[in-house]
Amino acid sequence: MMCPHGWGCVYRHHFLKWASMLSARKELVLKRSGLCILQSRYHHLPVAGSRLCLYEDGTELTADYFSSVPDDSELVLLTPGQTWQGCLESRFKTKSSYLRYSCESRMRSYLREVSACTPTAGVEARQEYVRVVGVMRRRLQAERYHGSYFDRGAKAGSRLCTPEGWFSCQGPFDADSCASRHSINPYGNRESRVLFSTWNLDHIIEKRRTVIPTLADAVAARAGREVSCDYFYRLLFTAANLKLVHVACHKKATHGLRCDPHCVYQPPTQPRRRRPARKAQ
Numbered sequence: 001m002m003c004p005h006g007w008g009c010v011y012r013h014h015f016l017k018w019a020s021m022l023s024a025r026k027e028l029v030l031k032r033s034g035l036c037i038l039q040s041r042y043h044h045l046p047v048a049g050s051r052l053c054l055y056e057d058g059t060e061l062t063a064d065y066f067s068s069v070p071d072d073s074e075l076v077l078l079t080p081g082q083t084w085q086g087c088l089e090s091r092f093k094t095k096s097s098y099l100r101y102s103c104e105s106r107m108r109s110y111l112r113e114v115s116a117c118t119p120t121a122g123v124e125a126r127q128e129y130v131r132v133v134g135v136m137r138r139r140l141q142a143e144r145y146h147g148s149y150f151d152r153g154a155k156a157g158s159r160l161c162t163p164e165g166w167f168s169c170q171g172p173f174d175a176d177s178c179a180s181r182h183s184i185n186p187y188g189n190r191e192s193r194v195l196f197s198t199w200n201l202d203h204i205i206e207k208r209r210t211v212i213p214t215l216a217d218a219v220a221a222r223a224g225r226e227v228s229c230d231y232f233y234r235l236l237f238t239a240a241n242l243k244l245v246h247v248a249c250h251k252k253a254t255h256g257l258r259c260d261p262h263c264v265y266q267p268p269t270q271p272r273r274r275r276p277a278r279k280a281q
Contacts, residue, residue, distance in 0.1 A: 049080035059109065083194075095165075095187050100147035106201055107145040110236055111137060117212050121220040128227075129219045135229045140237055149201075149239070152187060160244050167196070169246040173204045173255050182246035200250045201242045203235070205257045211235045214259040226266040235259065 052061045055074035059065075069075075092098040115133050119125040140146075148154035152165040161167045165187030169178035186196035205211055211232065218227050235241040 051078045052076075053078060058105075089190070089193070095193075096151050096153050098193075099150040099152075099186060100144075102197070103150040103201075104145035104147040107140060107147075107237055110207060111140060113208065114212055114215070114236060117216055119216045119220045125220045128222070129216065132215070132219060132227055132229055132232075136233045136236070139229075139233055143237075146237060149244075150186075160239070167199070167244060169199070169249055170243040172245065172249045172251050173202055173243060173257075174251070175249075178246065178249055180246070180248065182249065184246075198247045200245050200247065202245045202250055204241050204243060204255065205235055205259060206255050207236060209254060210257065210259060211241075214264065218264045222265065225268075228263055228266050231260075231263040 053059060053076050054061065054069070055076045061069065061075070089098055092101065111133075114136070119129050146158075148158040149160045151159055152161050152163055164185065166183055166185045169180070169182035171178040184192055184196050184199070186193040203211065215227070215232050
């Protein structure tokens with residue numbers, strides 16, 4: 001049975017919390033288990049050219065991808081000509097809170113990519129992979145998804161901008177700095193914020209080509225060793241392996257860099273040496 005809007009019936013899900021806006025129409029919904037995603041009884045839904053996206057980062061959902069989105073995710077229905085960013089900005093009272101959320105959304109998308117890549121080498125390896133990802137997820141939540149990187153009000157060591165909100169391109173992955181001296185202040189106006197959304201947090205050691213596959217391989221081949229969650233966390237989510245770059249400085253070619261094989265696993269714990277017994281006086 002197919003949904004009249006061409007998405008197909010996904011009986012695991014239905015939506016709550018419909019919220020319509022008249023001129024710039026937006027539908028904010030929660031995904032839960034239950035019914036067809038777009039049933040004909042919702043006659044007020046715009047159809048032609050509308051897009052269903054993740055509220056946190058604007059990822060557009062297809063019928064295939066929808067089934068993998070966790071329950072209780074916030075979704076937004078965009079009409080033709082409407083942008084995710086335009087809908088999102090109205091939610092926040094300050095520019096700092098909006099830009100923190102923008103950075104957090106990028107980190108959440110990285111976490112989803114890590115979660116989606118599960119080792120195929122046996123049930124035990126898959127369970128261990130889920131455990132490792134869970135450790136990193138909890139740490140990321142504790143760090144508030146590193147939203148401070150984009151917050152001009154954050155402490156100097158935890159933000160990537162000046163106190164006034166100016167960001168400087170850090171240059172391509174294989175350069176020490178940006179030869180073009182790209183800079184931007186998304187706190188200035190909405191046009192700058194839209195442009196800033198095209199800047200990338202580029203993984204020096206590539207996330208998809210290198211870091212995630214290395215993590216999966218390390219879990220599968222651990223043979224009693226403990227995978228270093230801290231090492232992979234730093235590569236995936238922190239400025240230790242991330243560079244903020246203008247789109248012109250974002251090189252799409254293979255970086256050709258590898259994870260350090262000496263850091264993949266936790267160093268073995270050394271047994272404590274027993275102190276010699278004290279001689280009786």
